[in-house]
Amino acid sequence: MDILLLRTFLSVAETESFSASAQEMHCVQSNITSRIRRLEAHLGQPVFERGRGGARITEFGQLLRQHAEDLLPRFDAAERDLLDAAGISAPLRLGAMETTAAARLPSILKALKQLCPTAPISLRTGPTGELLSLLWNRKIDTAFVASPIDENRFHSVPAFREHLVLARSAANNQTGPLLAFRSGCSYRATAESWLRSDGKSDTEIIEMGTFEGILGCVEAGMGFAIAPESAIRTYHGVGSLNLTALPAPYASVETHLTWRIDHKPSHAHQALCHLVGENLAESS
Amino acid sequence: MDILLLRTFLSVAETESFSASAQEMHCVQSNITSRIRRLEAHLGQPVFERGRGGARITEFGQLLRQHAEDLLPRFDAAERDLLDAAGISAPLRLGAMETTAAARLPSILKALKQLCPTAPISLRTGPTGELLSLLWNRKIDTAFVASPIDENRFHSVPAFREHLVLARSAANNQTGPLLAFRSGCSYRATAESWLRSDGKSDTEIIEMGTFEGILGCVEAGMGFAIAPESAIRTYHGVGSLNLTALPAPYASVETHLTWRIDHKPSHAHQALCHLVGENLAESS
DNA sequence: ATCCATATATCAAAAATAGAGATAGAAAAA
DNA sequence: TTTTTCTATCTCTATTTTTGATATATGGAT
Numbered sequence: 265m266d267i268l269l270l271r272t273f274l275s276v277a278e279t280e281s282f283s284a285s286a287q288e289m290h291c292v293q294s295n296i297t298s299r300i301r302r303l304e305a306h307l308g309q310p311v312f313e314r315g316r317g318g319a320r321i322t323e324f325g326q327l328l329r330q331h332a333e334d335l336l337p338r339f340d341a342a343e344r345d346l347l348d349a350a351g352i353s354a355p356l357r358l359g360a361m362e363t364t365a366a367a368r369l370p371s372i373l374k375a376l377k378q379l380c381p382t383a384p385i386s387l388r389t390g391p392t393g394e395l396l397s398l399l400w401n402r403k404i405d406t407a408f409v410a411s412p413i414d415e416n417r418f419h420s421v422p423a424f425r426e427h428l429v430l431a432r433s434a435a436n437n438q439t440g441p442l443l444a445f446r447s448g449c450s451y452r453a454t455a456e457s458w459l460r461s462d463g464k465s466d467t468e469i470i471e472m473g474t475f476e477g478i479l480g481c482v483e484a485g486m487g488f489a490i491a492p493e494s495a496i497r498t499y500h501g502v503g504s505l506n507l508t509a510l511p512a513p514y515a516s517v518e519t520h521l522t523w524r525i526d527h528k529p530s531h532a533h534q535a536l537c538h539l540v541g542e543n544l545a546e547s548s
Numbered sequence: 549m550d551i552l553l554l555r556t557f558l559s560v561a562e563t564e565s566f567s568a569s570a571q572e573m574h575c576v577q578s579n580i581t582s583r584i585r586r587l588e589a590h591l592g593q594p595v596f597e598r599g600r601g602g603a604r605i606t607e608f609g610q611l612l613r614q615h616a617e618d619l620l621p622r623f624d625a626a627e628r629d630l631l632d633a634a635g636i637s638a639p640l641r642l643g644a645m646e647t648t649a650a651a652r653l654p655s656i657l658k659a660l661k662q663l664c665p666t667a668p669i670s671l672r673t674g675p676t677g678e679l680l681s682l683l684w685n686r687k688i689d690t691a692f693v694a695s696p697i698d699e700n701r702f703h704s705v706p707a708f709r710e711h712l713v714l715a716r717s718a719a720n721n722q723t724g725p726l727l728a729f730r731s732g733c734s735y736r737a738t739a740e741s742w743l744r745s746d747g748k749s750d751t752e753i754i755e756m757g758t759f760e761g762i763l764g765c766v767e768a769g770m771g772f773a774i775a776p777e778s779a780i781r782t783y784h785g786v787g788s789l790n791l792t793a794l795p796a797p798y799a800s801v802e803t804h805l806t807w808r809i810d811h812k813p814s815h816a817h818q819a820l821c822h823l824v825g826e827n828l829a830e831s832s
Numbered sequence: 833a834t835c836c837a838t839a840t841a842t843c844a845a846a847a848a849t850a851g852a853g854a855t856a857g858a859a860a861a862a
Numbered sequence: 863t864t865t866t867t868c869t870a871t872c873t874c875t876a877t878t879t880t881t882g883a884t885a886t887a888t889g890g891a892t
Contacts, residue, residue, distance in 0.1 A: 331626035342615035
């Protein structure tokens with residue numbers, strides 16, 4: 265039972281498709297067929313039922329899946345740990361909210377690159393909910409997300425304290441619809457609860473994909489947005505925006521650097537923790 | 549990082565020798581060299597220092613060893629479980645004391661073969677101490693050993709109650725030296741403590757390798773032996789032996805079927821448990 | 833009914849990998 | 863020194879894996 269077969273099996277089990285798995289595994293589809301067949305030949309039982317809609321896992325496959333989902337992360341964790349100990353930095357797969365990425369990460373990542381020049385760093389942006397899900401599925405190693413964080417599933421250290429402000433067009437200072445990220449964004453949740461408490465629960469909400477886009481629309485007077493002040497300050501057109509602090513319980517939001525509770529941080533990860541710790545200390 | 553490399557690594561780490569590992573892994577020595585080099589190339593660090601006396605593990609190798617000793621047994625256990633669930637019986641590696649093997653196993657194994665015709669069964673005989681060590685190192689799956697058993701490390705079910713008897717030559721009924729197995733045999737330990745309690749602690753002990761050999765010597769009047777009555781009854785020359793029961797605390801010894809506490813029993817293993825359970829019930 | 837889009841299976845050739853066996857070289861033991 | 867006992871290296875062969883092209887099956891749209 266080779267580890268590549270297990271990995272392929274899990275990939276197919278998750279995607280429920282041989283062809284999708286082939287893309288995920290960066291190989292041609294016939295390889296997936298061949299690997300799954302090898303696995304089935306070795307175990308003497310089919311693990312997928314192939315049919316019209318793709319591949320559905322069999323009952324026996326479920327048993328294999330339980331074992332595979334236990335074994336593979338252990339294997340990967342061991343390998344990461346060994347490579348890290350050998351000085352071969354494992355890639356640090358980072359996640360961050362788009363606002364954090366815009367306002368906070370440039371300086372942090374620059375410092376991190378100096379501390380760990382050999383560690384490849386990748387960044388994936390998304391709302392808090394999506395990032396937590398990526399963390400849980402071990403697609404990323406650590407992420408900057410808005411608190412609070414489930415302490416039973418994640419470890420975290422405080423990273424930044426953000427001040428939420430209401431951004432409106434300076435020229436045309438009337439409120440309109442709320443321009444927000446898609447669901448899962450914690451700032452949007454904060455904005456919505458403030459609106460509710462303020463008796464404005466019928467405010468129209470327009471979802472947009474990028475922070476730049478939202479601020480552009482605000483600048484054009486299309487509506488208002490709620491975002492961390494630090495992020496808005498990075499916007500090139502910040503001068504034509506009217507910023508107002510939110511009232512007390514909604515104004516201040518803490519961003520945490522978070523990772524799975526059973527994830528052993530690599531050297532680069534630890535360095536990042538130190539960096540945000542220092543950063544927080546000097547800013548307070 | 550392939551699993552074969554890890555297995556080879558552990559084999560070398562245990563034997564501290566590439567050539568010995570090659571024998572253990574049933575391949576030529578150059579393969580071991582090549583696998584360890586592959587492993588080292590992947591991890592970027594040497595895991596063994598090669599030199600005069602063979603291969604000594606490096607500090608980095610120790611870290612790898614920790615991971616490997618955690619991962620490999622998990623892998624093997626998962627594979628056994630899956631094959632077992634698929635109806636492909638994993639080989640049942642059995643251990644037993646020589647006396648148990650002679651007196652009890654023939655009928656038990658015959659019944660087991662009928663219940664699990666496809667399960668390959670292998671048997672390794674040795675004294676209790678050696679069998680427990682084999683169990684602990686996962687070289688065998690389950691073994692018949694003399695109680696008591698460390699319940700923190702092993703599970704067990706009672707299998708047989710043996711009655712220890714003193715065997716002497718019927719013709720020349722004088723005591724001489726004690727003919728016993730090599731150290732580690734629990735019957736020998738019982739015999740020695742009985743001799744001590746009886747004030748005969750200076751009795752000469754001659755070690756022999758096989759049960760047949762011991763009884764042959766006893767029959768020839770060379771000395772006496774202590775063994776389970778059931779085992780002695782299988783000896784072809786039992787008619788010319790004089791058997792005497794041992795006094796109370798030493799007479800009765802229980803044999804248990806034992807396995808590692810973290811070892812998930814296969815179907816064949818469970819069948820064996822049932823068999824010895826039935827056997828014990830009808831004999832009592 | 834036919835065609836199309838989307839699945840997995842199959843096959844042959846190429847590439848990569850692992851294996852055996854012979855031998856070299858180094859270092860301890862006799 | 864000679865012998866023995868290690869690991870390293872090299873070549874050839876066998877096996878395995880990957881690729882890419884193609885075949886086959888199925889449900890849905892026209």
